[in-house]
Amino acid sequence: MIIKKRELPLHIKTLKCIAHRMADYHPKKQLVEEELYKQIAGYKGEKSSDYYTSYLDPAPFVLHNIRLKNGNYNFQIDTVLIFNKAIFILEVKNLAGSIEIRSSYDQVLKTVNDQTSAQKSFHTQVRLQKDNLSRWLQRECNIKIPIIPFIIMSNPRSILRAESPELLENVHPSSSIPFAVYGELDQLTSKKHSSKQLKAMAQRMAASHEELVVDWFGRFDFHIKTLTNGMSCPSCEQFAIVQSSVKWSCTTCSFSGFQIVEHALEEAFLILGEGISNKELRKFLGGMSTQTMNRIARKANLHKTGLTKGTKYHRRRQNGEETREVD
Numbered sequence: 001m002i003i004k005k006r007e008l009p010l011h012i013k014t015l016k017c018i019a020h021r022m023a024d025y026h027p028k029k030q031l032v033e034e035e036l037y038k039q040i041a042g043y044k045g046e047k048s049s050d051y052y053t054s055y056l057d058p059a060p061f062v063l064h065n066i067r068l069k070n071g072n073y074n075f076q077i078d079t080v081l082i083f084n085k086a087i088f089i090l091e092v093k094n095l096a097g098s099i100e101i102r103s104s105y106d107q108v109l110k111t112v113n114d115q116t117s118a119q120k121s122f123h124t125q126v127r128l129q130k131d132n133l134s135r136w137l138q139r140e141c142n143i144k145i146p147i148i149p150f151i152i153m154s155n156p157r158s159i160l161r162a163e164s165p166e167l168l169e170n171v172h173p174s175s176s177i178p179f180a181v182y183g184e185l186d187q188l189t190s191k192k193h194s195s196k197q198l199k200a201m202a203q204r205m206a207a208s209h210e211e212l213v214v215d216w217f218g219r220f221d222f223h224i225k226t227l228t229n230g231m232s233c234p235s236c237e238q239f240a241i242v243q244s245s246v247k248w249s250c251t252t253c254s255f256s257g258f259q260i261v262e263h264a265l266e267e268a269f270l271i272l273g274e275g276i277s278n279k280e281l282r283k284f285l286g287g288m289s290t291q292t293m294n295r296i297a298r299k300a301n302l303h304k305t306g307l308t309k310g311t312k313y314h315r316r317r318q319n320g321e322e323t324r325e326v327d
């Protein structure tokens with residue numbers, strides 16, 4: 001039973017919107033696109049491993065991409081599989097080329113096209129995830145249950161080597177997930193928890209999820225104002241939107257409707273964050289009258305806080321001061 005499904009994470013959606021709004025000659029365009037490619041590859045690797053976890057029978061409670069907090073620090077797990085005797089946590093690696101897991105210096109070396117680079121240790125990463133989840137479950141749900149970490153290699157073309165065979169003990173290709181899980185479960189003699197208790201625990205985890213927010217502009221050191229303003233077509237992605245009377249349409253592919261505006265608003269909130277000023281939003285959408293902006297805000301069910309020049313738009317209802325748009 002899937003308690004939290006996998007969706008393209010917010011920080012990747014944001015990066016995708018940013019890349020789309022960078023002109024070809026933007027000095028940071030290549031770096032941003034490389035990062036986007038890497039992020040999407042990771043997401044696709046996780047998604048492809050979901051196909052094998054869906055084979056598990058009886059089905060566990062499943063949480064995809066869960067990010068929880070211990071103290072001031074968050075920890076993120078790609079997939080959590082909750083069975084009555086144990087929890088499996090999957091760290092999915094979608095890496096191309098040749099991967100070597102080394103015991104000395106606890107390191108992973110990746111070689112692609114004769115270029116070798118060091119990666120964070122997979123084993124240290126899952127050990128920390130296991131430790132963090134165990135602490136979180138004891139504190140939040142008062143549950144003690146064995147946690148088994150798996151490192152999943154989702155790219156069938158990558159070549160994996162290890163300095164010693166023990167280093168590969170909990171490393172599996174995606175296709176082996178069902179066999180590896182049941183192999184471990186068969187050996188476990190731990191106490192069985194009730195389905196009701198585990199479902200409540202899984203739901204509490206899902207409710208505690210905190211989405212990762214990345215300051216991409218800070219990371220790549222460029223300004224938001226260097227992005228292209230305007231609405232782009234949700235169908236053909238071209239910045240070719242025109243408005244005739246109250247209808248929005250694309251001059252390239254003829255796509256039309258308010259979906260165009262909703263798509264642009266989603267991009268605006270991803271890139272600019274919640275609480276966008278009237279002026280900022282009008283500029284982002286490509287310039288329009290206050291009257292048109294008011295009409296859009298009302299139709300898109302945006303909320304606003306503050307008055308006159310201090311007005312800010314939000315997608316969700318805010319605590320405190322709240323007024324609805326009126327013409």
Ligand SMILES: [Zn+2]
Pocket residue numbers: 233234235236237238250251252253254255
């Ligand atoms: Zn179009």
